[in-house]
Amino acid sequence: MRVDFYQVSRxxxxxxxxxxxxxTLKAGERLLVVADRPDLREAIGEALWRAAPADSFLANGQAGDPHAARQPVLLSDRPEPANGARFCVLADGVxxxxxxxxxxxxxxxxxxxGAARACWRMLGERDGLERHFWKQDGxxxxxxx
Incomplete structure (x- = not known):
């Protein structure tokens, strides 16, 4: 398993x-996006619809919706990939x-x-886990x- 830490600053x-x-979709994978707050999931859903070039979009849906299993990007409040995703974004820093x-x-x-730093240390003690840390520079x- 690989965990990528993304520190948002800009x-x-x-x-x-x-x-x-x-x-993730370019790599041919499906994605599960997890966040506790409904307003954050809603903002992410809106950003996904606007994210692609003008002639396309990043289709997404909410866990529990009728067609959740077919969504390439699924938004949820828990890490349960109803869409079969092998990639997961923990979008709320938890x-x-x-x-x-x-x-x-x-x-x-x-x-x-602080919680991310503690998580970095905790995951560093696990065998078979690869960690990467990314930060914004400009x-x-x-x-x-």
Missing amino acids: DPVPEIVALLARN WREAEGFERTFLVFDEATL GRWIRAA
């Missing part, structure tokens, strides 16, 4: 999630056990920085660890 979380979703996923993205900001992402 762009809003929904825009970062849309970028991760676009790259770690949840996501070991069933091939790759997990933990997106965090200044408010959840308009691009650089790998910091």
